[in-house]
Amino acid sequence: MASVEEEIYDIIAEKAAVDRSKLHRDARMEDLEIESLDVVEIIFAVEEKFDIHVPYNANDSELEFETIGDVVEAVEKLVGDKEKAG
């Protein structure tokens, strides 16, 4: 089974039309030209995929994702919390 990280990369590559080979934890959203509306769609797809709720608001810098790693970590944590609760 693919890891959470791998699955997130698949989603980002598809939704933001980014070359998958450029995706790694340190890659910055801005450098990959992933715009805020892309992020909204990526988060939606991630939520659907893992059945989680990601607290993300495009207006709130504290909830913003700077790097791909930020997304992966946030999702891994939410998936982990869900498994513990499950």
Added chain:
Amino acid sequence: MHRVVVTGIGVLSAAGPNTAAFWDTVRNGRSAIGPITIIPTDLLTVKVGAEVRDFDPKQHFESKRLGMLDRFSQFALVAAREAIAQSGLTFEGELSERTASIIGSGVGGQSTLDDSYWQIYGEKRTRVHPFTIPKLMINAATSHITMEHGIRGPAFAVASACSSAGHAIGQAFQMVRTGMVDAAVTGGTEATITVGTMKGWEALRVMASDTCRPFSKGRTGMVLGEGAAIFVLETLEAAKARGAAILAEIAGFGMSSDAMDITLPDPNGSARAVRGALRDAGLNLEDVSYINAHGTGTAANDVTETRALRMVFGDHADKLMVSSTKSMIGHALGGAGALELAATILGMRDNVVSPTANYTERDPDCDLDYVPNEAREAVVNAALSNSFAFGGLNAVIAVKRFAG
């Protein structure tokens, strides 16, 4: 070309059931944003809104007629009655055919759509109410106004999301100005606080979960509102001839399209609409002292709008008072431009500039005078009311104080 004046205003909003209540709330900087009560909130992440509270349709409409009226039409009808009564006009004889009715709404009868779809998909019913379609169509509000008041001239609805009311009023203004009609009943209405619509807005991730803080550091987005504002416009000659009380002059209208992004605003597009309104009204930059901003409270809008105003006004931008009515009555989408024009006109009448409520801290990227939290006494001779919609469709109305 005729000069065009406003002789009637009607408002129904989160700030109260009529124009007086609206203005009392807004001029005092009281926010009407609060917990959502008109729909179940168990499925919602965002549970705040700016609702028209304690609105009992039965107080305004016979039960037989209510079956045909979605909430957005009810709002428009109530506001239109107030505006028309204030103007003193009756649409009889020739005036009936020489009056336009143009009402903006972003999406029309959302309660009807939401309820009927729930009945089919959720409750597995096999039929919906027979008036579902005539209730939800976006032109329903316009049509009911024409029927109730016997307005038989040009009539249609305008939809351009958050600029719908601005575009509707601008169109009505131009019709009166050019002599196509002698009067117009125009404005905007919206009632989209439904579970389906709220889920849609939540999904876009632009909603504040606490309140709306336009231009303030720490703002977390927009708050959905609802309501209607309707105006009676007529030529200056006609208003004077019948001794009507004149509230303000609509002096110009500017429109533009960003042609860039479906949600992100472009300061160049906004600036072109602002310049267009100034040019159309024959106003110099220094003539303008107040801007009723689009001011949604999103990160994107507020910075972009600030930049656009700086692009147009240059050094004079520092002398402008800029405030967002949405901080108090939320974002009523297709009704917003009309509600905000009402705040602009009422302020000019009373020499009061209404504030931006919920303002907590200066944002370095929003560096104008946003009249934070407290109204200001000021004589405003010329003002602009901005609407910048999703889809990049911009409408700016220029208003002049009427001094006889």
